Amino acid sequence: MSITDADMDFRTPELDALASRVIPAQHFLLRTEDARDSYFTDTSKLDAKQLAHDRFRTNPLALHDHLVHALDLRGTEELLDLGCGNGEILARIRPHLAAGHLVGFDIAPAVLNAARQRLEGVATPCDFVEGSADDLSAFATDSFDRGMAVYMAHYVTGLQACFAEVRRVLRPGGRFVLATDRPASMIEMWNVHFAALRDMDAPQHLFRATPKARISLDNGAEQLAPHFAAVERVDWQDQLQFGKAETFMAFYRSCNYCCAGSKPGEGLPPAFFTELEHRVHARVQAAIETTGYFALTKYTGHFICS
Numbered sequence: 001m002s003i004t005d006a007d008m009d010f011r012t013p014e015l016d017a018l019a020s021r022v023i024p025a026q027h028f029l030l031r032t033e034d035a036r037d038s039y040f041t042d043t044s045k046l047d048a049k050q051l052a053h054d055r056f057r058t059n060p061l062a063l064h065d066h067l068v069h070a071l072d073l074r075g076t077e078e079l080l081d082l083g084c085g086n087g088e089i090l091a092r093i094r095p096h097l098a099a100g101h102l103v104g105f106d107i108a109p110a111v112l113n114a115a116r117q118r119l120e121g122v123a124t125p126c127d128f129v130e131g132s133a134d135d136l137s138a139f140a141t142d143s144f145d146r147g148m149a150v151y152m153a154h155y156v157t158g159l160q161a162c163f164a165e166v167r168r169v170l171r172p173g174g175r176f177v178l179a180t181d182r183p184a185s186m187i188e189m190w191n192v193h194f195a196a197l198r199d200m201d202a203p204q205h206l207f208r209a210t211p212k213a214r215i216s217l218d219n220g221a222e223q224l225a226p227h228f229a230a231v232e233r234v235d236w237q238d239q240l241q242f243g244k245a246e247t248f249m250a251f252y253r254s255c256n257y258c259c260a261g262s263k264p265g266e267g268l269p270p271a272f273f274t275e276l277e278h279r280v281h282a283r284v285q286a287a288i289e290t291t292g293y294f295a296l297t298k299y300t301g302h303f304i305c306s
């Protein structure tokens with residue numbers, strides 16, 4: 001029997017109702033500068049996030065399995081990874097491109113350096129280039145067979161310029177895969193987070209939702225359509241199941257407390273986060289005592305553009 005995620009459907013009417021109740025109209029809007037100067041000045045949060053998504057998943061297929069499928073590789077392609085981060089995904093995909101060429105591209109020097117180190121010594125040629133995804137002038141026209149942007153496009157301020165650049169550097173017949181998720185993804189985390197904020201009578205500006213206003217699975221197709229002849233949306237689901245509140249808390253921290261802790265020094269003292277952690281932990285612990293685990297339902301996927 002082949003492993004498939006075709007039957008992984010965690011969506012329920014209760015979760016849909018929760019999403020419509022819990023997700024506010026206003027979203028956090030992240031910027032390229034936030035990525036470079038705040039979130040990815042070291043790899044610790046990205047490392048912790050990737051670990052949790054992989055360790056606590058219940059979908060037998062991992063993110064890179066879905067990407068390998070979407071990229072439709074022969075093994076010899078030249079691949080550009082926009083916002084490659086610490087190179088975790090590039091390293092997983094590399095065996096499928098052993099006779100190809102990988103280029104990791106990122107705005108944040110610390111994570112880019114980690115990617116370089118991670119792929120150090122592999123025989124597949126790899127290059128790492130620092131820059132912003134809306135300016136790919138470092139690359140000649142028609143220089144890649146494949147491009148991918150994995151959970152990074154919501155940071156890119158000039159998204160239309162980015163897609164035009166991707167089209168330019170892709171060879172005719174090339175393919176671009178953009179991975180993102182729906183704003184309702186991991187609604188259970190936003191639910192406990194907002195409940196704790198309400199209990200604390202927290203400042204109103206924190207009651208904003210996921211950082212997926214700029215681009216998500218819900219609004220990505222129309223943004224990509226002007227640049228590609230064909231855009232196909234592929235949805236898949238997963239459910240992270242945390243058996244211990246402490247391990248969930250590490251994940252919650254790596255998500256910058258659902259963006260509440262994104263900008264250190266914006267007026268929220270450390271005591272605020274201590275209390276927030278305490279309250280979120282109590283809710284997650286209660287769920288674990290009732291259900292055996294705390295679930296985060298992921299509505300994720302990608303666009304395949306050609």
Ligand SMILES: C[S@@+](CC[C@H](N)C(=O)[O-])C[C@H]1O[C@@H](n2cnc3c(N)ncnc32)[C@H](O)[C@@H]1O
Pocket residue numbers: 031032035036040046050082083084085086088089105106107108111131132133134149150151152155156157
């Ligand atoms: C959430 S991480 C994802 C990393 C990797 N793609 C993954 O899925 O593991 C987002 C990455 O995008 C990078 N990034 C954000 N804005 C960027 C931009 N304008 N150009 C290039 N990279 C950018 C960040 O530095 C960070 O490494």
